[in-house]
Amino acid sequence: MGAAQKLTGYGILALLGLIAVGLFIQQSRFNPAVIVAMHAPERKGRGQAAAGQALAATAALLPEVPGSLLLPH
Numbered sequence: 001m002g003a004a005q006k007l008t009g010y011g012i013l014a015l016l017g018l019i020a021v022g023l024f025i026q027q028s029r030f031n032p033a034v035i036v037a038m039h040a041p042e043r044k045g046r047g048q049a050a051a052g053q054a055l056a057a058t059a060a061l062l063p064e065v066p067g068s069l070l071l072p073h
């Protein structure tokens with residue numbers, strides 16, 4: 001194995017290491033909206049109507065879902 005091949009191999013390993021470190025750093029940054037949604041208080045005393053409203057609110061975020069409140073452009 002020549003010196004050029006060793007240098008290329010070490011360069012590739014270093015690049016993969018940098019990518020892994022970048023992924024670990026990005027993974028540690030949580031979106032505040034996700035944290036709030038995970039710790040949202042449960043609504044008690046509401047039955048089927050609350051579930052229907054939640055589904056309609058979720059469908060409004062996705063234009064390809066039937067029942068969406070968004071109008072096509």
